[in-house]
Amino acid sequence: MDNDFPMRKIIHVDMDAFYASVEQLDNPELRGKPIAVGGSSQRGVVAxxxxxxRKFGVRSAMSSVLAKRNCPELIFVKARFDRYKEISKQIRNVFYEYTDLVEPLSLDEAYLDVTVNKKGNPSATLIAKEIRQRILEETGLNASAGISVNKFIAKVASDINKPNGQKTVNPEEVLGFLEDLDIRKFYGVGKVTAEKMYGLGIFTGKDLKERPLEFLAEKFGKSGSYYYQVVRGIHNSEVKPHRIPKSVGAERTFSENLSSEIFMLERLEHIAEELERRLKKSKIAGKTVTLKIKYSDFTLNTRSKTISYFIADKNLILETAKELLYQEELQNSVRLLGISLANLNTGDKKEKRREEPVLVQLKFDF
Structure with missing residues (x-):
């Protein structure tokens, strides 16, 4: 065992039903009632x-029609992202009282590296408890947390005692914790992958660990190596305070399906305008334009083109998107269009370095 590798103390903080909890906080009449943030229309989606x-099976990304069918008493509330951002900023300010190594994943969750922290507290478990209490005092909202030696295990652990709880996986507990875990709870294993693993007789971390790297690579491609590593408690990614985006995009779902390219051009212009706004706000440009088309039967088609220079102007983006739209015939009527820009000019700013693996056998107080 090599003791030269760093051991980290990572906390993953995840707000409990964040958007819905904010609505219940601001409107006491909604407290204790089944609510969904999102549109209640025929094409609406639960955010x-x-x-x-959730007791009735209502989940995020579910169609509003199905959600209402599952829970007839469901109350739909329109999303207020300005309010969510406002509270998210308050929560992050709490994080920064403890460490500058904060990596937000979204408005309602983040990783914190507290290996060395501003409070001089050696216990990541106590820090997580204190942070959750501070969030409650500052915002009136509950948070859950996972604490462990790397981001992967901390993320998985934060879901164990939800809502309003936390779970610490100490270094000596990592391997046993992962072996006992249902494969569906592994971060990065989605519904489709879980079903595929079930078909291969992989139901738990222990089952996954028994499969050789060659087998996993054959069945799951590049992801096979990831599964092989994480089930052994190895996840090399550091907490990155300044996350550099790989792409920037904008998309729209339409209230009525579009059946002709002509009807789509106006929509694409609006999408390109929104994309230009986001690019200029972030001072980013890119070379690869991707057009995303989701058909009425929910099949997805993407078409990309890389040009020789960086662009951020809506007209240049739109020109390329139009070319991609006419590249091949439509397969069906269209319910969603999106444009994204990748191959960004952020790469020069990123200092590439080799991340050292974290060995979980080392012991120190959590």
Whole structure:
């Protein structure tokens, strides 16, 4: 065992039903009731569901029609992202009282590296407890947390005692914790992959660990190496305070399906304008334009083109998107269009370095 590798103390903080909880916080009449943040229209989608709604099987990304069918008493509330951002900023300010190594994943969750922290507290478990209490005092909202030696295990652990709880996986507990874990709870294993693993007789971390790297690479491609590593408690990614985006995009779902390219051009112009706004706000440009088309039967098609220079202007983006639109015939009527820009000019700013693996056998107080 090599003791030269660093051992980190990572906390993953995840707000409980964040959007829905904010709505219940601001409107006492909604407390204790099943609510969904999102549109209630025929084409609406649930952005978040309260725990009262989740008891009826209502989940985020579910169609509003299905959600209402599952829970007839469901109350739909329009999303207020300015309010969510406001509270998210308050929460992050709490994080920065403890460490500058904060990596937000979204408005409602983040990784914190507290190996060395501003409070001089050697216990990541106590820091997580203190942070959750501070968030409650500052915002009136509950948070859950996972604490362990790397981001992967901390992320998985934060879901164990939800809502309003936390789970610490100490270094000596990591391997046993992962072996006992249902494969569906592994971060990075989605529904489709879980079903495929079930078909291969992989139901738990222990089952996954018994499969050789060659087998996993054959069955799951590049992801096979990831699964092989994480089930052994190895996840090399550091907490990155300044996350550099790989792409920037904008998309729209339409209330009525579009059946002709002509009807789509106006929509693409609006999408290109929104994309230009986001690019200029972030001072980013890119070379690869991707057009995303989702058909009425929910099949997805993407078409990309890389040009020789960086662009951020809506007209240049739109010109390329139009070319991609006419590249091949439509397969069906269209319910969603999106444009994204990748191969960004952020790469020069990123200092590439080799990340050292974290060995979980080392012991120190958590």
């Amino acid at each position: 978040a569901a309260s725990y009262e709604a």
